[in-house]
Amino acid sequence: MDTKSLLKLRGFILALQFCLFSVSSFFLASCSQEEEINRASVILKSGSAYTAPGEEVSPGGKINIGVLASGSGSPLTYLRIERITGNDTTVQLDKGIYAGNEGFDADFSFPKGQAASEVWRVLVMNADRDTATASIVVRKGAGTSYGPIRHYADVVLGMQQNFTSPSYLDADLGLVYDDVSVAGKENTVDIVPYFYFTSGLPSPSLTCPAYTSVVGYYPLINNWPEKNSTLFDYNTSDNDLISPEAFDAAVNDSLLVTGYNPTKVSGNCKYAYSGKVIPFKTQQGKYGLLKIVLADEHEQGTMLLEIKIQQ
């Protein structure tokens, strides 16, 4: 075979190799195996600490639900707890989670409503989007369990660039702290205010020490040994379901526990415009209402609040 022919042959082989490489790369990339789906599972814990199926609980009393769930090889990524009364379903907890092989183990408590019978349904989903559910029925008991409240009027909090008004609020006792006086009290702080623009709109907001982004506004919180998580009801106040008049009229915690009715409890921060009433729940499990009397729309401003919280 002469040199010319060899050269031709070499070129042909090289071209063939590239063809094969390209085609095989293409098909390898486009092939996908039938994916095996891992099944999610959930059970509700039993025992004296938990509300039993068919148990009677008076309105305002606690329904205690313990959840044990597994993604069976696929991480659990979603948890939802619903209260079903007749044809009405309200989502009490709607939470993105990430629980790997260790599974998911958590306890929750919710206030009993006025319905004669409530179905409490727990739904979990894993990363394969497989879902599992478990539920109990809870009946209405006699009397009520609504309790007394504390009332704090005229609570003033300074925004992140306000260095004259304190910014850290202990909602339980109605105390406020600044960067100095908060030393040693960090584990009592439930609420901090901040101001920012979002999508071009001025947005005075409330958050809590456990919110990951709060250190962007209050860098000192980064060093706090304990950071409380306060959950704000995302929808209620924006839809004005609780009026300032209803807030003013509340003398026990009935409105506080029934008003906190979020359809998604991913509420570590909340827009807080003047005139809004915002239900919240502290890390200690106390329900409360915040009335935003006045919220300045700049980061040197203040927020004037009125608070009602369970004793």
Added chain:
Amino acid sequence: MRNRYMIWAFAALLLSAESIIAQPCLGGHVLDAASLSPLPGASILVKAGKGTTTDKDGAFRLCSLHGDSATLTISYLGYQTFRGRFAADATGLRIMLSPATTDMETFVVSATRTDSRIANTPVRIEQIGPAKMQALPLQSVDEVLKVVPGVNYSRSFGIFSTKATVTMRGMSGKEQGRVLILVDGIPMNKSDGGGFDWNMIDAAQIEKVEVTKGAGSAIYGGNAMGGIINIITKKSVEKLFVNAGISYGSFNTMGGRLNAGGAIKVKQPGNSWTWTANTFYRASDGYITQPDAEQQANPYIVKSDLREGGASFRTNYNIGSRHSIGASLSYYNDNRGTGEKVFQPRGNTTDHDSYGITLNYKGYLGSYTLHSSAYFLNEDYKKVNEYLKDDYTWYEVLSTRRDFGWLTTVTRELGSNHKLTGGFDLRNGSVDAYDKYYTSTDIIYNAGKMNTWSMFAQDEVGLFNNRVRILAGVRYDIARFYDGLFYTEAPTQESFFMEVYQNKAMPTHTRSAVSPRISAHYRWNEQGRVYAGYSRGFRPAVLDDMCRSGRIKGGFKVASPDLRPEYLNNFEAGIDLRPFANGPLNGISLEASAYYSRGSDFQYYVTNGQTIDMGFGERPILIRANISEVEIYGAELSVNIEITPAVTFYSGYAFASAEILDYVKIAANDTIDLAGKTMTDVPRHIINAGLIWTNRFVNAGASFRYTGAAYINDQNTVDEILNRDKYPGYPTLDLRFWRPVGKHLKVSLNLQNLFDEKIYDSKFNVGPGRFITAGLEAGF
């Protein structure tokens, strides 16, 4: 043409053979084939790795060569490389190199869809060929266009950017859809969003890039509103070549590529087969793009990193000299981290899985030339989003974007100065997408399709011995939007507010556009011409705007299936001069253009007067609507100076003004009025300059660019994140050094953004700054 100069060289060799006497050295002169002037500094390599360069008289001499003969490879910037075998004692050689520009750079296809000389085409065309490309420190193919005067270029995070945008003539740098991108004549702008994934093309595949400025819809239809960029890939002219390269640089960036090609004559006389193949891979650790405040606030911020690879194969079979059929297959995959990682193995990423197939035929049938291409482009896009704020959120955006079509052009030559062109295009674009949540049960679907049928006709006439050239054409496009849908499945708080906007059977809409063009030039001699013209361009509505609702910056966007195209009427005039035809200054050339455009039905997001609570408070509902009339005008000037054959200087300045003249509200309570505002992302001034110097030591290329200030938002107000109303202007200086080592190797050093200029985007994310890579290439 190339063969002619090869024959010259061969003839010179024969002549010199007579004067061969028994001498131990091989020597001669390297000359310009046209002017016979010497070429000083030309590189001469012998197969064994020995080499030299020519002196000021173009003379060279190589002694002590092994064997009876030697193969010389003679290269010189801007000229075709010459290879030839000579007796080891040959003297008096006269080797003539022909300019590389002769065959390649003066012919373009983008402006007219026919093979036309730039000099005969009365529009503004810029071309970046191999000589300039090899002097640029390219990391991505779009960076080639930074040296074109007036090109508005954006690639916020360098190689880590998931998208780059290249526009021109006052078009906003936010969107690619107003400039048409072609690869070997195939339209690449996706019907879904109008964009093009610039990352999928490896710069090593590129032969040249043609830029036709101004509206070109008369011949190409949609997207060709501000201009056309045609990327021409390499075709093999050698029997066999193999090039391999590796590179390493900043942020632990490493890459490799392998290119090969060949041209093989087959048994049938006149028939030949050519092929090229290319593979590349690149990976980088990346860097943190987010600002300090965000890094403090978010413990899950990680580096934005990169992995990408691709392969392509192109082949052409020439049946005699009158017919050729070709095909190409390309594949690309990337996975780019976007800087946040909570639980997912790679954190937040974007992933493109793209492939394309094209088939084409070109034939000369009597006085007719037929060119027909079919293409199929598919992109599977995946975006992983996860974040942990108050609870964990994880969802994926999965989108399949397809475009396919059939393009046909028939040209008839009526004498040497008259060419009639006509043709039709059939195109289909579609999107099938969904957002799938893993931290809730929601799935949000959107889909839509668009068919486009088009016909065009064009006449090119040369009068008075081609001193006057007239180009006139018109195109009619009709497009039908159908199968549009948007709906949610198992909605929770993430998407329950979208339920009211569900529509599983969006209305079908048909839109049409007529795009005329007429332009003419007058050339008084080979050194000068003036041209003027009018053209109309349009940009079709994109499927993403027509069929998808969802969160966007500033509010909630609802689908707008009855969106109309944007139109632009463009008037322009220009002059080309080579003022010094003879003498030492004959290397100076100037090009200047000025344009005035009026746009109508421009698409903007406007409020429909309603608000929506997406779970955290009321936000405005926005809809993409045809609302405004815009006025765009500007001017461009470029100066090129060939100081010596080894030193070339180029520079350009562009001014652009883009203003919204009229803003028609669609809701009475819309408090915004954009009338009188400047369009966003349009720098008023762009300056570029560069120098290429080839020599026997280290070749060097330098390119400077100043991008002027540009408004950040439509309302020209102070942006709450950047705390200013304009992106500041910024300069960049890029350098490249390269040097052949022996016959087969080349080493290079690329320095981008030498001054380490920090460039911020609208979210205050920062660019990579100075970026340095070193490369080693081997060619056989």
